[in-house]
Amino acid sequence: MKPLKSCLPESGGSDTIRMLDLTAIAEGRQSMGVYDDLGVRTIINGAGSLTRLGGTRMEAPVLEAMAEAAASFVRIEDLQARAGEVIAEITGAEAGYVVTGAAAGLSLGMAAILAGLDVAKMDQLPDTTGLRNEVVVQRGHRNAYDHALRTAGIKFVEVGYLAYPGAGGTYGWQIDSAINERTAAVACPIIDTPGTVPLAEVAEIAHARGVPVIVDAAASLPPRANLRKFIAEGADLVAYSGGKAIRGPQASGVLAGRADLIASVALQHQDMDVRMATWRSRDLASKGLVAGIPHQGFGRAMKVGREEIVGLITALRRFAAGSDDADRAMYTARTDAIEAGLGSVAGIALSRSAGNGGVIPHLKITVDESVIGKSAYDILGELLDGDPAIALSETHAEFNIISVNPHGIDDSEVEIIIDRLRTVLGAR
């Protein structure tokens, strides 16, 4: 039998790919008109790496790696194993895994904590009857994304206060006293609510009681030091978005952490349409570590393609090799340019907020509605419905502040944003 690759038509995928200039496409200089063809408007993104707008822009080497990855078949287990080594090296964790996003990483990580290598428990999820299924969390850390943990069938046990002392005042003893024989984990998202117990202390308390800590660090990059910080502080599992600062595929993420938990993630995530005789991980069974093959588990609905795995790893390596200072200079220049372009507009006040440890400085435009005659929401809506459509950040819009996040802005778009903003703000 001929090898699979040579069975493909000679004029197949790889030839088509070679004709496209992916660098030009990534930099917006060449267009295939895919969105025009579908009749869907593109948007200039001054709002940041938001999932609802498409996340981030992948750089040409990432697109090229994905195109090449798509042209060959691999055993996904082999690819994940190698990707995990790269993630481990970059994060300092024992092991790593490529997931479809930080949220998927949290769901899968939670499933791994609940089931371990117990195939019967894997099969039971997300029904957690009879399992340790409580997750302790500080009230000041509750957020809409923690649905990703609840998806695995857990129940939160909340501790701490929402007010004094601090905005999310919690004491270590409150976490400790909430841990009992039903506790599966402590959740500690990286959300800087004043008064919450910091990760290192949470990990110390949890580990003293034999309980793992799972960390949502989806949007906590840059600074790059955060690639290693949370593992170093004792997190057992940490999830990062691949489609935000890392600039990987939108539907990708990094899960880093303990090797035994990552092994459980792999078993519950990969297709597992396998037979024992040829299963890559059959050693687990022969050594008695698993009772059998955990077919099509909890994570099967969150599958990752080889293109995403290769794209994420390419982007992660590039991101890790980059420098916060160089990024800060690039993003600051963009923010400076927009600030300079708006300087003379009446009825606004300009300031900065230091996003991501100062690496991505946002421009804050405080709108004086009595002068402009429009609220921040009016302006945001007008920009989004205008031509070209521009999305700016509505994070502080309830205070009549529009923020411009330079992360997703191309240099060629800076003048367009200034021009549209000036027009909508009534500067001319």
Ligand SMILES: *Cc1c(COP(=O)(O)O)cnc(C)c1O
């Ligand atoms: C973006 C985000 C997520 C979700 O990450 P995905 O990679 O889109 O799945 C989870 N938690 C927080 C705090 C986030 O900002």
